Amino acid sequence: xxxxxxxxxxxxxxxxxxxxxxxxxxxRARQPRLLRTAYLLTGDRAGAEDLLQTSLAKLYLSWDKVNxxxxxxAYLRRIMVNEHHSLWRRPWRRREVTVDRVPEDATVIDxxxxxxxxxxxxxxxxxxxxxxxxxxxxxxxxxxEAETAEVMGCSVGTVKSQASRALAALRTRAPRSxxxxxxxxER
Amino acid sequence: xxQQHHDEGQRLGRxxxxxVDSMTQAPLGLDDVRSRARTLQRRRRIAVGVGMLAAAGILxxxxxxxxxxxxxxxxxxxxxxxPSPSVSTGPSPTIGPVPAPTQDFDVSDLPTGAAPALAxxxxxxxxxxxxxxVTVKGVDRIHQLAAMGDGWVVATDDGQGNLEAVRLAAxxxxxxxxxxxxxxxxxxxxxxxxxxxxxxxxxxxxxxxTETLTxxxxxxxxxxxxxxxxxxxxxxxxxxxxxCSVLVxxxxxxxxxxxxxxxxxxxxxxxxxxxxxxxxxxxAGITEYHPDLTTCSQLQDEPGVTRxxxxxxxxxxxxxxNEHLVAVGSIGDGFxxxxxxxxxxxxxPRVHLLSSRDSFAFSLGQVWEDDSHVLTVxxxxxxxxxxxxxLDGSMEYAVPPVAGSDxxxxxxxxxR
Numbered sequence: 001x002x003x004x005x006x007x008x009x010x011x012x013x014x015x016x017x018x019x020x021x022x023x024x025x026x027x028r029a030r031q032p033r034l035l036r037t038a039y040l041l042t043g044d045r046a047g048a049e050d051l052l053q054t055s056l057a058k059l060y061l062s063w064d065k066v067n068x069x070x071x072x073x074a075y076l077r078r079i080m081v082n083e084h085h086s087l088w089r090r091p092w093r094r095r096e097v098t099v100d101r102v103p104e105d106a107t108v109i110d111x112x113x114x115x116x117x118x119x120x121x122x123x124x125x126x127x128x129x130x131x132x133x134x135x136x137x138x139x140x141x142x143x144x145e146a147e148t149a150e151v152m153g154c155s156v157g158t159v160k161s162q163a164s165r166a167l168a169a170l171r172t173r174a175p176r177s178x179x180x181x182x183x184x185x186e187r
Numbered sequence: 188x189x190q191q192h193h194d195e196g197q198r199l200g201r202x203x204x205x206x207v208d209s210m211t212q213a214p215l216g217l218d219d220v221r222s223r224a225r226t227l228q229r230r231r232r233i234a235v236g237v238g239m240l241a242a243a244g245i246l247x248x249x250x251x252x253x254x255x256x257x258x259x260x261x262x263x264x265x266x267x268x269x270p271s272p273s274v275s276t277g278p279s280p281t282i283g284p285v286p287a288p289t290q291d292f293d294v295s296d297l298p299t300g301a302a303p304a305l306a307x308x309x310x311x312x313x314x315x316x317x318x319x320x321v322t323v324k325g326v327d328r329i330h331q332l333a334a335m336g337d338g339w340v341v342a343t344d345d346g347q348g349n350l351e352a353v354r355l356a357a358x359x360x361x362x363x364x365x366x367x368x369x370x371x372x373x374x375x376x377x378x379x380x381x382x383x384x385x386x387x388x389x390x391x392x393x394x395x396x397t398e399t400l401t402x403x404x405x406x407x408x409x410x411x412x413x414x415x416x417x418x419x420x421x422x423x424x425x426x427x428x429x430x431c432s433v434l435v436x437x438x439x440x441x442x443x444x445x446x447x448x449x450x451x452x453x454x455x456x457x458x459x460x461x462x463x464x465x466x467x468x469x470x471a472g473i474t475e476y477h478p479d480l481t482t483c484s485q486l487q488d489e490p491g492v493t494r495x496x497x498x499x500x501x502x503x504x505x506x507x508x509n510e511h512l513v514a515v516g517s518i519g520d521g522f523x524x525x526x527x528x529x530x531x532x533x534x535x536p537r538v539h540l541l542s543s544r545d546s547f548a549f550s551l552g553q554v555w556e557d558d559s560h561v562l563t564v565x566x567x568x569x570x571x572x573x574x575x576x577x578l579d580g581s582m583e584y585a586v587p588p589v590a591g592s593d594x595x596x597x598x599x600x601x602x603r
Contacts, residue, residue: 024217031213039207053215057223085593120202128569129593139200140207153525167195178195 019063026072027056034076040136041084043125055080077141078151081133116176123173131166138163281496292527292540294548294565294574300583303573304556306334306601307586313339313359325361326353333371333380333602336395340380342371352382354396363399365390369412371602372433375467378419381433383411389433389447391421398422402447407437414444414463421449436462442476458490467505469494469532471512481517486534495534500526504603508558511537511578515553524550529561529578538580550574554600556585564598573598 031052038048038055058079059072066072124135130152137148138159145163149156171178307314311323313332323329323341330350331342337357344350350367368385379393381402387409389402400421405411414434421431430449434456437443444456444463456463460472470490475483475498483498500514509532516526527550529538548567556562561576562585573586591597 020217023220027215027217027220028213031215032211035212035214036207036210039210040203049214053219053223056215056220057226060220060224117202117205120199121206124199124203135199136203139196140203142200163196164192167192167199170199171195178198 015064023060023063030073030076034073034080037077037136037141038080040124040140041080041133051080051084055083058083074147074151077137078153081137081151082153084133085129116174119174120170120178123170126173127166127169131162131169134159134162135166281498290538290540290580292548292550294567294572294582294584294588295570297572297574298583299587300575300585303562303575303585303600305554305562305603306332306339307573308332308341308599309586310597313355321357321359323355323359323361326355329599331371331602332599333373334377335373335380335392336378338396340371340382340392340396342367342382349385352390354392356396362396368410369436370414372413372415373602374416374419374431376419377603379416379421379431381413381416383413383435385409385411387411387435387437389413389435391416391431391433393419393421400449402433402449403451403453405435405437405445405447405453407441407443407445410438412436415466423449434463434466442473444472456490458487458492460485460487460490465502465504465512467507468509469505471502471505473501483517486512486532494532497534500528500530502530503553504555506555506558510558513553513555513561515550524553527553527561527563527576529576537578538576540576540580551596552600554603562600564596564600566593566596569593571597573600 034056035048035052038052039045042048042051055076059066059076062075066075124132127135133152134148137143137151138145143151145156145159148159152159167178302314302318303316305316308329311326311329313321313323315321315334326341326343327346328343329341330344333340339355339359341353341355342350343353352365352367352371354362354364356362365382366384366386368383370382372381373379374393379391381389381391383389383405387405387407389405391400391402392398393400402421412435414436417432417434418428418430420426420429423430432446432448435445435447437445442461444460445453446456447453456470458470459474460470461474461476463470463472464484465471470487472484472487473482474485474496477483481498482501483496484500484502485496486494486502488494497514497517499517501517503513503515505512511532512530514528514530515524527540528536531537548565550563550565553561553563556575559578563574563576565572565574567588569590569592570588571591572584572588575583575585586598589597
């Protein structure tokens with residue numbers, strides 16, 4: 001604790017005050033992007049906010065230990081992914097989570113139309129959680145395989161295999177939606 | 188990565204951006220985060236008590252507790268990384284450093300051995316140790332299972348997030364229902380099942396479900412969780428040594444372990460153990476909680492006499508012969524119990540399994556089947572199984588894998 005003079009009135013600034021100020025700055029700067037990632041992991045807005053709130057709380061509790069401030073995002077991503085996976089350990093709590101819509105995991109979409117992004121997103125939501133997390137980290141966050149492995153707490157080989165399985169599953173269910181050519185043709 | 192994967196990945200990335208790039212809101216403020224942090228701390232304090240095995244308790248001679256303050260002076264609060272609050276007279280050895288994992292916890296392809304030699308649930312089908320089965324009637328789902336004589340007590344929920352303890356007859360028909368907080372606990376031989384309510388009342392059922400008793404309410408702020416029952420008969424005076432104690436953990440601002448006795452008294456379990464996590468002749472429990480959710484635990488010969496301590500593991504349960512403990516990682520957060528270890532009574536890791544790296548296998552609940560085997564429910568690659576782990580690290584399926592969502596755990600092992 002140190003004393004800061006302020007117009008003649010001594011005001012104490014505690015370590016907690018400093019931490020809260022730093023954390024508030026971080027919230028302002030990063031929250032929208034983090035919420036987007038949480039939404040891609042959970043698939044619904046309420047679940048995303050809940051996941052992000054819990055993950056930020058864990059980050060807050062460990063804030064003083066996150067010495068490399070440039071790695072805070074990576075640290076929080078790992079918390080989010082882990083927390084998202086840990087929800088299944090609380091079965092009665094999971095039942096309180098709502099979803100915006102129920103994905104039709106048995107649907108095969110083989111037509112290319114303007115709704116392809118929505119349909120692809122629908123299918124992403126049917127992927128197993130770990131494959132979906134790899135998809136979000138690799139193809140939305142654009143992390144490298146090594147960075148994704150670090151976040152997931154697994155090997156690079158596992159990231160490769162999980163990503164390959166995810167793409168194969170999406171390709172099987174919606175072969176045209178993953179085809180990049182029509183998108184390029186539009187340009 | 189081949190070109191096809193690269194292109195498909197880029198296409199997928201564009202689709203994901205399309206879904207979320209318009210989201211620019213920042214709905215959470217610092218107060219929201221701090222509020223959730225406080226909730227997490229309370230939850231973590233109770234969660235570390237999950238998976239309690241049969242236990243017995245010896246009261247440390249202290250005065251009758253009145254209110255939340257009780258004896259024992261000031262609450263130590265959170266540890267800040269300083270020495271463990273051991274109350275033994277000499278320094279307590281800290282085990283470690285933990286050696287490198289001896290094997291990966293990959294349960295994707297194991298031989299199948301014998302079925303569990305204890306009761307277990309597969310959805311709403313209850314399996315007895317002798318292999319016979321009954322189907323539960325009147326309960327929609329099972330979260331925990333305790334066998335008692337010919338009957339059962341299961342933890343379920345009412346569909347609204349409220350837990351219930353439900354007595355089941357031998358044919359699986361649901362009977363009386365009780366509000367439940369935390370875990371079920373059993374006596375060493377399984378003749379008594381106990382639980383705490385959301386308001387701290389302690390209930391025991393015994394004699395095959397024919398006798399229900401209420402023990403003194405546990406003081407202190409909840410949540411509450413029964414941790415152990417000390418003996419096989421809670422009816423006072425039936426025999427010279429009748430009577431029992433139920434150990435209950437509480438969280439709130441002060442994690443504590445309480446002892447509610449059939450004599451009508453409530454007292455704290457002494458010895459510096461804040462959350463008892465295992466007992467069978469020895470005591471094991473958490474002595475330190477850290478703000479980052481890590482913990483330190485001690486093994487005590489009796490309350491206050493520390494044998495060793497560790498900040499690498501939570502001590503889940505003693506083997507029936509007291510020679511070994513099964514333990515999990517200090518935090519137990521995230522993907523699940525990523526580390527599963529079998530320690531000998533000296534604290535030396537005998538088997539150290541690492542599950543959370545490459546195999547993506549997770550261990551949920553660990554129960555000693557006999558002196559040399561631990562059973563655990565596992566999840567890996569979309570398949571649930573019950574795996575038997577030997578003292579030498581050998582593994583086999585006790586229940587072969589079945590496909591299922593990670594949100595719908597089918598298997599539960601009997602609480603012991």
